[in-house]
Amino acid sequence: MKLSAISSGLILVVSLAGCKAGKPGGLERSVITGIKHEVTIGGKDWKNPVADTEEAQKEGAEHFQHHCQICHGLDGQNSGVPFALKMSPPVADLASKDVQEYSDGQLKWIIENGIGPSGMPGWKGILEDDEMWKMVRYIRHLPAKGSLGTPAVFKEEAEQHEEMEHEHGAPQKKDEAKPHTHSH
Numbered sequence: 001m002k003l004s005a006i007s008s009g010l011i012l013v014v015s016l017a018g019c020k021a022g023k024p025g026g027l028e029r030s031v032i033t034g035i036k037h038e039v040t041i042g043g044k045d046w047k048n049p050v051a052d053t054e055e056a057q058k059e060g061a062e063h064f065q066h067h068c069q070i071c072h073g074l075d076g077q078n079s080g081v082p083f084a085l086k087m088s089p090p091v092a093d094l095a096s097k098d099v100q101e102y103s104d105g106q107l108k109w110i111i112e113n114g115i116g117p118s119g120m121p122g123w124k125g126i127l128e129d130d131e132m133w134k135m136v137r138y139i140r141h142l143p144a145k146g147s148l149g150t151p152a153v154f155k156e157e158a159e160q161h162e163e164m165e166h167e168h169g170a171p172q173k174k175d176e177a178k179p180h181t182h183s184h
């Protein structure tokens with residue numbers, strides 16, 4: 001009896017972890033999301049001055065992959081970013097409903113101002129307005145999750161880890177690895 005309670009608890013944890021909608025603290029999070037959407041994030045009425053063309057999306061993708069991939073992955077969905085879910089709050093999945101429900105203006109506002117005090121930096125003075133608006137166009141047309149692979153910087157790291165595991169002969173599954181606290 002006890003055992004089955006434990007194992008069904010485990011199954012619950014595993015299935016929650018595998019389900020994007022079931023993030024821990026769902027209620028608290030949805031309240032925060034509501035406040036963000038209605039109050040804190042500005043730019044709701046700003047209109048995107050950049051036409052929604054393939055070229056704009058492509059340019060937006062290039063800027064995105066230059067500045068944002070380190071946290072958001074090449075595809076905006078955190079693919080291959082090892083710390084994305086360990087940040088507090090975790091790095092947002094830009095294809096998620098919460099993010100896609102922002103207006104274009106709000107997305108531009110977020111890029112410009114960042115979200116303090118989270119890890120999302122603001123890019124005022126670093127990116128031009130039209131670069132940010134093009135990124136918004138890219139965020140509206142993100143590729144399938146994982147389709148662009150792992151950012152190069154993490155690819156090397158992943159390979160090094162594999163080598164290390166190989167050398168030490170530890171048949172450790174990636175998912176079971178302890179959170180890394182080293183900085184680089």
Ligand code: HEC
Pocket residue numbers: 036064067068069070071072087089090091092094098099107110111115118119120121123135
């Ligand atoms: C240092 C890591 C980091 C970088 C670099 C970064 N972001 Fe973020 N981003 C985050 C985190 C963390 C969040 C989640 C913030 C939250 O939920 O409060 C986030 C959230 C977002 C959101 C959603 C906001 C929300 O309310 O959920 C958008 C849109 C976004 N980032 C766009 C970008 C763009 C575009 C770039 C590049 C110009 C970028 N980010 C660069 C860490 C980063």
